[in-house]
Amino acid sequence: MQQSDEISNLIKALSKIQGFGNRSAVRATINLISNKSEKLTPLIKALIDVEKNISTCPICGNFDTCTPCSICTNPKRDSKVLCIVPDISSLWAMERGDIFNGKYHITGGILSAINGIEPSDLNLANLPHRVKTEGFEEIILALPATIDAKITSHYIINLLKDTGVKITELAHGVPIGGELDYLDEGTISEALRQRKSI
Numbered sequence: 001m002q003q004s005d006e007i008s009n010l011i012k013a014l015s016k017i018q019g020f021g022n023r024s025a026v027r028a029t030i031n032l033i034s035n036k037s038e039k040l041t042p043l044i045k046a047l048i049d050v051e052k053n054i055s056t057c058p059i060c061g062n063f064d065t066c067t068p069c070s071i072c073t074n075p076k077r078d079s080k081v082l083c084i085v086p087d088i089s090s091l092w093a094m095e096r097g098d099i100f101n102g103k104y105h106i107t108g109g110i111l112s113a114i115n116g117i118e119p120s121d122l123n124l125a126n127l128p129h130r131v132k133t134e135g136f137e138e139i140i141l142a143l144p145a146t147i148d149a150k151i152t153s154h155y156i157i158n159l160l161k162d163t164g165v166k167i168t169e170l171a172h173g174v175p176i177g178g179e180l181d182y183l184d185e186g187t188i189s190e191a192l193r194q195r196k197s198i
């Protein structure tokens with residue numbers, strides 16, 4: 001029996017999601033169609049809500065219902081400290097439990113010779129201008145403890161050389177190869193408290 005276009009289109013769409021292979025997409029499709037009212041309908045509603053209401057902040061790269069995002073525009077946040085994170089999930093990890101009260105800049109990844117990720121692929125070109133115009137006094141690098149992330153840190157340090165801004169990095173605490181998203185709040189908080197100048 002041949003699958004209907006509707007089913008194969010859903011499998012194809014799901015299999016494009018990062019972390020989903022074809023097998024997971026097939027399983028999810030069966031699960032969704034078998035449980036339309038409990039799973040498929042709420043998923044459709046959530047997807048439509050996100051498509052309609054969520055956008056990427058043009059300043060920091062965060063997702064929010066307003067642009068610029070509610071972190072960038074919150075006057076109660078410390079506008080002297082900018083934390084550089086590789087991705088949204090790291091920002092969300094920092095935001096869990098009120099660990100950090102400054103602003104963010106999402107790079108959108110880290111440099112990688114093996115994966116062909118170059119500086120122009122990251123959201124970094126505007127960073128020196130942002131640091132100067134917004135008047136940040138400290139930049140905290142919250143990148144994973146990998147060799148590629150070290151190379152990325154050096155690139156950012158070099159990029160910001162002329163701004164004269166103080167640059168620090170999270171203390172370890174952060175396990176080798178570990179990403180912020182997998183750390184509990186206590187570990188992130190400690191790594192932030194013990195951050196070191198570089």
Ligand SMILES: [Zn+2]
Nearest residue numbers: 057060069072
């Ligand atoms: Zn923002």
